[in-house]
Amino acid sequence: MLPDIDERNEDSPGEAVIRLAESLINIESLSGSEHAMAHALKGWLIKRGWEVVLQPVPPALGHEEEGERWNVYAFRPGTGVARRDKGPKVLLNSHIDTVPPFYSATVDRQNGVIRGRGACDTKGILAAQLLAAQRLVESGQAADLGLLYVVSEETDHSGMKQANSLNLRPNFLLVGEPTESKMIRSQKGLLKLRLLSHGVSCHSGYPSLGKSAIDPLVDALQDLKRAHWPQNEELGATTLNIGLLKGGHAANALAAEAEATLVFRLITPPEQVLETVRATVGDRADVEVITANTPVQLNTLEGYATDVACFNTDIAYFDLREPTAQAFLMGPGSILDAHSDHELIQIPELQRAVAYYEEILLRLLKGPRGSTQRVASQAAESVGASVVDARAL
Template identity: 45%
Template sequence: MELMKIESTTKQEGALAVAIKDYLKTKGWNIIVQPMPGEPNRSNILATRLHYDEGGPRILFNTHLDTVPPYIPPTTDGKFIYGRGSNDAKGQIASMIFAIQKIAENHPEYAEDIGLLLVVGEETDHVGMKEANKLNLKPEFLIVGEPTEMKFAHAQKGAVKVRFDSNGIAAHSGYPHMGDSAVHKLIDVLHDLLKHKWPSSPELGETTINVGLINGGQAVNALAEKATASIAIRNTYPAKEVLETVKKLVNKRVEIGDVGMNDPVILTKPPPPFESVPVAFNTDIPYFDYRNHLKGCFLFGAGSITNAHSMSEFISIEELEKSVDVHVDLALKLLRK
C-alpha cells in the first residue's frame, strides 16, 4: 500500500523509483539507477546483492514500475487491497522485493545469484526494457511478475498495434457528393478488420482485435476532413503475417501510421506441482534481447488480469503473501539444479 500511495502512471515513475531505491539500499542491496535518455526523471532500477558485473546474477526477477491511468489511491478491507497497481504491478513489485530479501536472509549462499530489475513504460512502448538491454544482463533464468491468478503462464499472445490516418475532403453534409468523409472511409476499414476471420491456435486460442481509440471530424453537419483510429490485435501467430493481412484488408484506403508488434512467446513450464496456463496479455518479455539464451523464462503473479486496468482493480492479501513463497521456492529449485 505504501508503493500504491506513490502515483506512477506511465511517464511519472520517477518518485516510485526513488522510494524503492532508498528502501532497498537500507536492506543491503546494491542499486543501479538507469535514467531514460532525455527523461532523467524516469529510471529503471537494478538491485543486486553484490556490485554489478556485466552479465549479472543467475536469476533475474522482473516487473514494471508504471501503471495505467487514472491514479486510484489504495484502500483495504483487511482481506483485499484495492486501487491502481494493486495487482498490475505494484503487488508484483512488493512480492518480488520480499522474495529476494527472504532468499538473501535465509539462504545467503544464493544471495549473489539473484537480482531484481524494475522497468518503466511496460504499459505503453516497453522503453524501459529496451533501455535495460544496455545493461548487458545475461541471467540463466528470468522470472517476470504479472497477475496470473497464482498460475504460471506457459505461453503469451503477441501484440500488433497499428494507427490509421484517414484523409477526406470537407463539405456540407447536405451535399455529400461535394466531399469525401474521412470518418466513413475509416469506418469501412475498421469494419473489414473486425469481421475478418483471424487464425486461431490450439495453444493460445483466438486471435482477437480491439479498436481502442477513434477520433475524427470537425462538425456533425460536415463531412470529416480527417480521422484516426488505433487498434490492438492479440495475435496467436507471427506478427509480420498479421501486419501483412492488415495491409491487404486496408488496401490503401487509409494510411497506416505507427506500428508496434511482437510475436507470441512460448514460456517455460514450471516444475511440479505448479500449474500453468496460456495468457492473452502482453509483457516486456519479447523486448528482453537475451531471452532466446535463457535456460528458463517464467511468468507468474498474484491477482487477476481480468480486473487489472479497471476502476475496481484489487488483489488478495493472502494470495500476495503466498506469491512470495512461490517465488522463493521456484528460485531455490532452479539454483539447486
C-alpha cells in the same frame, strides 16, 4: 519528500507483505511519472545492503516537462565480481508504472483484499518479490540474484527496451504479472496499427464538392471486424480491438482526415495478420504499424499450475542473450481485476506469493530441478526473436 516504504520489524511475514503492498500502492507512479517510486525502491533496497543503479529512461511522450525517469536495477555486493560480464544468474523483474487514474490503498481485512491502483498490477507483486528476495539475502543465498524494475510497461515498454543497454545476461528471467499464481506457458503477441484516411472537407449540405475521410474508414473497420483471423488450440483466437477513433472538425462538414488505432492479440507472427489487414483495407486508408511482437513461448517448473496469457508483457522486449536462457512469468492476482475501478488483490494469495517466489528463486539459483515444459533453447529463441521492427512491416 519521498514516501517511506518499510515493513515493521515486529510484523509477521504475512503482515509485512500487506503493509509493504499498501505503502507501494500509495506511491503514485502513473506511466510517465514513476520518479517517486524509483527513489522509494532505491531507499528500501540500499537500507538492506543492495547495490542499486538508477538507469535513466527518456521522458515519456506528454511528460517531457517531468524529465527522465529511472529503471531500478539492484544486485548484491560481489555479484559483479562473480559474473563480471553477465550480471546476476537470476533476474527478478516487474514494472513500477500503473495505468491511470491513481487511487490510494484500502486494506479490507474483513473481505481479505487490498484495493487500490496497482494492487495486482503490480504493486502487490513487487511487495511479494521484494520480501522473497530479502529472505534469500538473510539465508545467504542471494549472491547471484538481481532485481530489475522498469518504467512504462503499460504504454510503450521503453523501460525494458532501455534495460537492454545494461547488457545483462541472466540464465533465468522471472517476471511478475497477475497470472492467478499460475506459470504461463505462452503469451499472445501484439500488433498495434493506425489506419489513416484522407478526404476533402466541404459543407455537408453539398457532399458532392468534397470527400469524407470517415466513410471509407468506417467501411474498412467493418470489413476487418468481419474478417476471419487465425486461431489455435493453445492460445485461442486472434482478437481485434478498435480502441481509438478520431476524425472531422464539425458535424456539418465532411471530414478531411480520420484515423483509427487498432490492437490485435496474436497467435501467429504479426506479418500474417498485417498482410490480411492491408488486403482488406486496400486503398481506403494508409496502414501504419506502431508496434509488433510475436507470441512468446515460456518455461514452466514442475509443481505449479499453468495457463496461457492473452495480454502482452515486457518479456517480449527483453533480450535474453544466453543461448540456453529461460523465461518464466508468474504472479499473484488476476489480470481481470487489473486496470479497473475495482482493482484488488486477495490477501491470502499475496501472502502465499512470498513463499512461492522464494522457492522458485531458490530452485533457479541452484538450477531448475525436474524438467521444464519448454526446452530452454526453444524458449530463448522465441523470446529473443519476439520483437519485430515496425519499420520492416
